[in-house]
Amino acid sequence: MKALTTTALALVLALPAAAPATASAEPARTLLRPAQVFDGTDPAPHPGWQVLIEGDRIAAVGPNLAVPAGTATVDLPGQTLMPGMIEGHGHLFLHPYNETPWDDQVLHEPLALRTIRAAKAAETTLRAGFTTERDLGTEGAGYADVGLRKAIDNGITKGPRLLVATRAIVAQGAYGPKGFEPGVVVPQGAEEASGVEGIVRAVRNQIAAGADVVKLYADYHYRPGEPSLPTFSQAEMDAAVAAAHDAGRTVAVHAVTAEGIRRAIAAGVDTIEHGDEGTPAVFKAMAAKRIAYCPTLAASEAIARYRGWTDPEHPPAGVAESRAAFRTAMAAGVPICMGGDVGVFAHGDNASEMRAMAAAGMPPAQVLIAATSGNAQAFHLTDRGAVKAGLLADLIAVEGDPTRDLSALASIKLVMKGGAVVR
Numbered sequence: 001m002k003a004l005t006t007t008a009l010a011l012v013l014a015l016p017a018a019a020p021a022t023a024s025a026e027p028a029r030t031l032l033r034p035a036q037v038f039d040g041t042d043p044a045p046h047p048g049w050q051v052l053i054e055g056d057r058i059a060a061v062g063p064n065l066a067v068p069a070g071t072a073t074v075d076l077p078g079q080t081l082m083p084g085m086i087e088g089h090g091h092l093f094l095h096p097y098n099e100t101p102w103d104d105q106v107l108h109e110p111l112a113l114r115t116i117r118a119a120k121a122a123e124t125t126l127r128a129g130f131t132t133e134r135d136l137g138t139e140g141a142g143y144a145d146v147g148l149r150k151a152i153d154n155g156i157t158k159g160p161r162l163l164v165a166t167r168a169i170v171a172q173g174a175y176g177p178k179g180f181e182p183g184v185v186v187p188q189g190a191e192e193a194s195g196v197e198g199i200v201r202a203v204r205n206q207i208a209a210g211a212d213v214v215k216l217y218a219d220y221h222y223r224p225g226e227p228s229l230p231t232f233s234q235a236e237m238d239a240a241v242a243a244a245h246d247a248g249r250t251v252a253v254h255a256v257t258a259e260g261i262r263r264a265i266a267a268g269v270d271t272i273e274h275g276d277e278g279t280p281a282v283f284k285a286m287a288a289k290r291i292a293y294c295p296t297l298a299a300s301e302a303i304a305r306y307r308g309w310t311d312p313e314h315p316p317a318g319v320a321e322s323r324a325a326f327r328t329a330m331a332a333g334v335p336i337c338m339g340g341d342v343g344v345f346a347h348g349d350n351a352s353e354m355r356a357m358a359a360a361g362m363p364p365a366q367v368l369i370a371a372t373s374g375n376a377q378a379f380h381l382t383d384r385g386a387v388k389a390g391l392l393a394d395l396i397a398v399e400g401d402p403t404r405d406l407s408a409l410a411s412i413k414l415v416m417k418g419g420a421v422v423r
Contacts, residue, residue: 027055028419029071032395034081037061038403040372040386043365045080045403053393056418060389076397079413082368083386084131084394086375087160087350089252089273089294089339092118092125092133092148093141096345098306103177106140106189115144121347122152122159127423128348129412131394133160134339134379136215136252136273137168139189146210158422161394163379165252166206167191168215169199169240171231174222190217196239199232203243213379214244215252216269219260228256228277234263241267250380252294258282265291271337271378276300276318278325283332292335292378295326297356299341323360330362337378338371351409358406365403393419 030053037049039061052060052067060066067073093114094105105114118141125133138145145164152159168190180186193202203214218237219228232240244251250270255261261272261282271292272278278293286293300322301315309316315323330336340353354367362370376385384392399411415423 029054029059029068030419031065031067031071031073032076032081032397033073034076034079034397036080036401037387038080038082038365038368039388040083040369040376043363043369043403045401049081051081051387051395053395053416053419056393056420058387058389058391058393058395061387074414076414079397079399080401080403080408081387081395081397081414082402083372083384084160084396084415084417085129085338085350085371086379086381086385087125087130087133087339087342088271088337088371088375088378089296089341090125090133090135090347090350091137091139091341091343092121092135092162092347093138093144094343095121095347096343097303102139102189103179107177107187111141111144114141115148118144118148119151119157119159121343122148122162123157124348125342125350126158126160126417127412127415128350129396129398129409129415130350131160131396131415131417132163132375132381132384134163134165134213134252134375136165136213137190138166139168139343140187142167143209149210160417161384163212164210165213165215166209166211168217168254169193169202169206170217170220171236174217174220174231178224193236196235199236199240200243203240204247207244207247207249211249213250213252214240215254216240216264218253218255218264219257220254228260230257230259230263232263234266237263237267241269261286265289270380273339273341274322275329276321276325278328280328280332283329283334286329287333287335290335292337292374293326293329294337294339295322295329295357296339296341296353297322297326297360298353299344301352301356302345326357326360326362335374335378336362336366336370337375338367339375351406354406354409364406367406368402393417 032051036045036047038045149162170190172194193199253264373385395416397414400408402408
């Protein structure tokens with residue numbers, strides 16, 4: 001009898017422990033009820049839509065959803081719910097050049113300092129509504145972006161989902177810092193490569209170290225004051241892109257000159273960055289191959305401001321050239337990437353690129369599409385970029401209607417990453 005009583009008591013005591021274990025297997029559910037939903041693909045928002053979240057995914061979207069018992073409800077009156085934005089061209093390991101010149105950041109700032117600053121920049125970026133960032137080079141900080149990505153993924157620090165390019169790849173002698181005694185080995189802001197075998201080796205080294213995307217420089221200026229010139233040959237560019245694509249990595253290419261862009265297009269790259277000297281012919285070729293274009297207008301404007309530009313009605317030649325290239329690309333039907341080269345200017349002000357795009361002639365709703373589903377498509381991210389059942393619950397809510405006025409992006413009320421509220 002004593003044995004039976006003891007066994008029964010043990011079973012009763014075990015029941016409370018078993019019940020929570022079963023309950024915890026059920027994903028947490030949340031219903032978001034905003035004034036309207038911008039879904040990331042349709043320029044027109046959807047008034048009265050709701051979004052049901054289960055765990056880290058969007059379970060259902062639409063009006064009058066059937067809601068399971070026990071679902072938490074969050075009302076968002078007067079707000080637009082939309083996909084978390086995707087920063088298409090960032091450098092978390094840089095900070096504004098009017099604080100510290102690029103050369104000094106690369107040569108004199110300790111790696112630990114740069115990494116801690118990058119972690120803070122990542123959190124600032126996430127809080128600004130950017131739940132994914134394509135970081136296109138550490139600019140002398142080696143492979144520290146791989147560690148930062150892992151720290152974010154493991155919950156050690158907060159930040160967007162990162163696609164990292166590690167060191168980026170430049171032609172021998174074409175990058176910087178410069179200005180030292182010839183023959184003196186100077187730390188560079190990217191990995192130098194030369195020849196077909198050399199560039200393929202560099203691509204594979206970076207992928208082995210953890211690169212998600214391979215960044216190449218198709219042109220650059222060899223000496224200060226010189227114009228940008230093509231650097232890698234067509235054979236080198238072709239080999240690098242083939243090696244990256246064989247490994248399932250996308251390729252982003254810094255290309256300012258028409259010839260640099262032409263070689264990148266011929267090689268079959270995924271995105272072109274900057275493109276200031278792009279012509280109607282090269283943009284037409286980009287459109288035909290559906291190669292996306294990241295114009296980085298905000299970086300051009302920031303650098304001009306650092307050099308003394310104060311009159312918005314009379315932009316300097318570099319800013320005017322960038323805007324003209326952007327308009328030419330839009331007219332040609334090139335897929336537009338939203339990426340500002342943030343790091344040149346302050347992290348957290350990523351939306352300044354979006355405002356610059358709108359000021360240059362792109363309707364606000366199309367700018368929002370570029371920053372969400374457009375970037376997701378350009379970067380081959382099939383699990384985000386839209387408010388759609390089955391995708392990651394990376395969502396933000398803003399006061400007002402950003403499809404009409406992008407200034408609404410300054411009034412972020414909710415940031416959710418993978419179904420968890422981070423702001």
